[in-house]
Amino acid sequence: MTAVTSERETGEREGGEPGGGIRAAERSALETLRHGIRLSPEFRRGLAGTMVLAVLATLGKVIVPIAVQQVIDRGLRGSAPDVPFIRNAVVLCAVAVVLTALAGYLMNIRLYRATESGLATLRTKAFRHVHDLSVLTQNSERRGSMVSRVTGDVDQISTFMQWGGLMIVVAGGQLVIATVVMAVYSWQLTLLVWACFLPLVFLLPRFQRLVALRYTAVRERTGDVLAAVSESVVGSSVIRAYGSEDRTSARIDDAVNGQREAQTRAQKVVGLTFPITELVAAIALAGVVLLGVRLGLDGTISAGRLVAFLFLITLFISPLQTATEVLNEAQNAIAGWRRVLGVLDSPADVADPENGVTLPRGPISVSFEGVGFSYPGGAPVLHDVTVDIPPRTRVAVVGETGSGKTTFAKLLTRLMDPVSGQVLVDGVDLREVRFSSLRERIVMVPQDGFLFDATLEENIRFGRPAAATEEIRLALTELGLTDWLEGLPAGLDTPVGQRGESLSAGERQLVALARAYLADPDLLLLDEATSAVDPATEVRLARALDGITRGRTAVSIAHRLSTAEAADEVIVFQHGRIIQRGPHAELVDQPGVYADLYASWTSATRS
Numbered sequence: 168m169t170a171v172t173s174e175r176e177t178g179e180r181e182g183g184e185p186g187g188g189i190r191a192a193e194r195s196a197l198e199t200l201r202h203g204i205r206l207s208p209e210f211r212r213g214l215a216g217t218m219v220l221a222v223l224a225t226l227g228k229v230i231v232p233i234a235v236q237q238v239i240d241r242g243l244r245g246s247a248p249d250v251p252f253i254r255n256a257v258v259l260c261a262v263a264v265v266l267t268a269l270a271g272y273l274m275n276i277r278l279y280r281a282t283e284s285g286l287a288t289l290r291t292k293a294f295r296h297v298h299d300l301s302v303l304t305q306n307s308e309r310r311g312s313m314v315s316r317v318t319g320d321v322d323q324i325s326t327f328m329q330w331g332g333l334m335i336v337v338a339g340g341q342l343v344i345a346t347v348v349m350a351v352y353s354w355q356l357t358l359l360v361w362a363c364f365l366p367l368v369f370l371l372p373r374f375q376r377l378v379a380l381r382y383t384a385v386r387e388r389t390g391d392v393l394a395a396v397s398e399s400v401v402g403s404s405v406i407r408a409y410g411s412e413d414r415t416s417a418r419i420d421d422a423v424n425g426q427r428e429a430q431t432r433a434q435k436v437v438g439l440t441f442p443i444t445e446l447v448a449a450i451a452l453a454g455v456v457l458l459g460v461r462l463g464l465d466g467t468i469s470a471g472r473l474v475a476f477l478f479l480i481t482l483f484i485s486p487l488q489t490a491t492e493v494l495n496e497a498q499n500a501i502a503g504w505r506r507v508l509g510v511l512d513s514p515a516d517v518a519d520p521e522n523g524v525t526l527p528r529g530p531i532s533v534s535f536e537g538v539g540f541s542y543p544g545g546a547p548v549l550h551d552v553t554v555d556i557p558p559r560t561r562v563a564v565v566g567e568t569g570s571g572k573t574t575f576a577k578l579l580t581r582l583m584d585p586v587s588g589q590v591l592v593d594g595v596d597l598r599e600v601r602f603s604s605l606r607e608r609i610v611m612v613p614q615d616g617f618l619f620d621a622t623l624e625e626n627i628r629f630g631r632p633a634a635a636t637e638e639i640r641l642a643l644t645e646l647g648l649t650d651w652l653e654g655l656p657a658g659l660d661t662p663v664g665q666r667g668e669s670l671s672a673g674e675r676q677l678v679a680l681a682r683a684y685l686a687d688p689d690l691l692l693l694d695e696a697t698s699a700v701d702p703a704t705e706v707r708l709a710r711a712l713d714g715i716t717r718g719r720t721a722v723s724i725a726h727r728l729s730t731a732e733a734a735d736e737v738i739v740f741q742h743g744r745i746i747q748r749g750p751h752a753e754l755v756d757q758p759g760v761y762a763d764l765y766a767s768w769t770s771a772t773r774s
């Protein structure tokens with residue numbers, strides 16, 4: 168069970184905790200569980216009934232030893248067996264066994280139902296919250312970790328809640344009830360049994376720590392395998408192009424072997440639990456037989472009680488045999504809870520305002536007033552940016568790499584909020600605008616717009632889910648893309664593949680533009696793609712860009728300065744400040760950053 172759990176893990180464990188994760192890591196195991204159950208109250212639903220069934224299932228297990236004792240001591244005591252008594256005892260045993268099995272089954276069903284609905288709530292809450300987190304929290308290195316938290320980590324909790332948690336309840340009850348019955352039969356033999364098992368009870372947690380350590384190594388090695396395999400799959404074209412298949416295979420082989428060895432080392436320790444508990448049980452049995460016979464000869468214990476004792480000892484063994492695994496699972500589950508709660512506790516730093524403003528439709532104006540921004544823990548990347556963009560103006564934002572252009576665009580779409588100053592649309596602070604209104608009026612087309620594994624039509628419709636096929640066709644016609652559409656094998660029904668891999672980079676941009684055009688925003692932000700495209704697509708892109716920006720306020724992060732040439736105004740960024748502003752024709756004649764950028768761009772494109 169543990170091994171399976173470990174293999175499901177992704178290797179992305181403790182690292183990359185979002186802000187709240189630190190708090191979550193400080194919580195004690197009990198607090199973590201309490202907090203988790205508060206967030207998904209379904210876990211508690213019907214718990215009292217489940218506990219009653221657990222007690223019944225456990226009680227049922229001691230009925231057989233008690234019946235055996237009664238049959239031997241009372242049914243077989245006289246010169247002739249008391250057949251009716253024995254028959255009643257057998258029937259009672261049969262009923263008890265059936266009822267125990269039934270109670271166990273019902274308890275399982277109830278437990279599964281409660282844990283599954285609790286986990287479903289947890290998953291939904293975690294996924295929703297991931298969407299609420301700003302881009303600051305969701306930077307690329309953390310996205311994978313977020314996904315593993317809401318999938319693998321929740322699965323880990325699930326394994327424990329449905330198996331380990333139950334084992335703790337049943338096994339704990341089994342130990343208590345068996346001890347009580349044994350003590351009633353003979354306190355001397357009970358002491359003997361506990362004396363044999365007590366060292367094991369102290370030893371098991373230490374043992375479990377060793378198991379946990381070995382499984383940590385397994386998880387690390389599993390992470391290596393995943394990293395090696397995913398890198399080789401993602402980079403398969405580069406690997407083939409450079410003929411480095413052998414090196415890649417060797418890396419994968421090493422990782423797989425490392426995981427196999429770690430897994431074997433872990434299993435060696437886990438496998439020890441069984442023989443050790445068996446050995447202790449055998450010693451206890453031998454001791455009980457020896458001492459029991461002496462007590463029997465003294466007349467202190469009856470034959471029936473002694474035999475029942477031997478049965479009761481077996482009730483001891485199973486919980487102890489699985490204790491190492493259960494403890495390990497409990498530890499994994501608590502770690503899983505901590506990581507999931509870490510996601511849920513990360514504050515959504517860009518919040519939808521309560522009673523937010525809905526902006527009326529129509530041409531939009533933008534103002535940045537003394538805006539400053541720095542990424543968490545980083546140096547300021549925008550300094551006192553002040554700029555006005557009148558409605559229906561086409562603005563090109565240019566600057567060297569890392570000068571702050573994308574940060575400017577992210578602030579304008581409220582993917583994050585400024586550290587100082589404010590961003591206004593139509594005179595309203597962005598922080599006061601209702602999310603739905605904001606997303607309707609302002610659309611950003613990123614460099615590589617994400618395409619879903621669906622048809623071209625479905626991908627374009629993402630801009631406006633209610634759009635009819637004819638409207639999608641019309642949008643493509645208005646953007647001058649009819650010839651492109653007709654050239655595609657299945658027209659609008661062409662599948663684009665995962666992330667749009669069946670299309671060229673330029674075609675993916677065309678789809679992203681058509682999607683934005685269909686959304687019909689009043690302010691359009693374009694992060695122009697840097698990848699080179701073929702001349703025919705270049706012409707189509709230019710045509711589509713012209714069509715999409717016409718009559719709107721449009722801000723383009725221009726990597727090709729032809730976009731700046733066509734814009735009404737150019738804004739030049741350097742080191743997070745606006746250092747030049749004006750039409751291309753004016754700026755290109757002034758000595759300065761823009762003229763230099765333009766000169767190097769023209770020489771690069773002409774060479």
Ligand SMILES: Nc1ncnc2c1ncn2[C@@H]1O[C@H](COP(=O)(O)OP(=O)(O)OP(=O)(O)O)[C@@H](O)[C@H]1O
Pocket residue numbers: 303306542543545548566567568569570571572573574575
């Ligand atoms: N998520 C982030 N976390 C920390 N720092 C960041 C992050 N994103 C960008 N930066 C830093 O902010 C600065 C401005 O980056 P920005 O992406 O705005 O520049 P840019 O002008 O758009 O660059 P490019 O043309 O290469 O896209 C850079 O120094 C960059 O390293």
